[in-house]
Amino acid sequence: MSNGASPSVSRLAGQLRYLFDERPELRAASPEVLRDLLSREDRAARAVARGPLTDHHEHRRRFLELDDRITLDAVRQARAMVVGESVGARATRPVASGRRRDNTQHWLVIAALTLWTLGLLGWLVNLSLYGIDRATWTGSTLLLVMGAAIAGAVWSYRDGNR
Secondary structure: OOOOOOOOHHHHHHHHHHHHHHOHHHHHOOHHHHHHHHHHHHHHHHHHHHOOOOOHHHHHHHHHHOOOOOOHHHHHHHHHHHHOOOOOOOOOOOOOOOOOOOOOOHHHHHHHHHHHHHHHHHHHHHHHHHOOOHHHHHHHHHHHHHHHHHHHHHHHHHHHOO
C-alpha cells in the first residue's frame, strides 16, 4: 500500500532531538535501530490519523497495512544534523570537559545563612536565660547540623564556580 512521501530529513532530525531528550541512551543506537523506531512511530501516527475515532484493533490492522517510508539514509542525515557529525561517520556525543557550574541561587544561600544566624542568636538568648539545659543541647545540635549543611552548599557552590 502506498503511503505518500517520506518525512523530510529536517522533520526526522526534529523527531530525533525529542527522542534523544526523552531517552539519551538512544544517542548511541545504530541508525538501523533508530530507523525502526521512527518507522514504527510514523506508521502508528498514520494509522491513528486515518481513523482517530476507531478502536485499538482497527488501528493495529491499519498499522500492519502501512509501509515503512523512512529510509536508512534519511535517518543517517537527520542524525548527523542532530549530533553535528559528518554524514556516514560513527555517531558519538562529545563529552563536556571540566566541571559543571553550580546553579544555586544566591538568595537561597543568603536566606540559609540568615536563618542560621537567627538560630544562633536565639540559641545564645536561650543559653543566657536558662543556662545549659536540654533545649540548649538540642539547639546546639540543630545549629551544628544546619551549619554543616550550609557549609557543604557554600563549598559546592564555590567549587563548582571555579
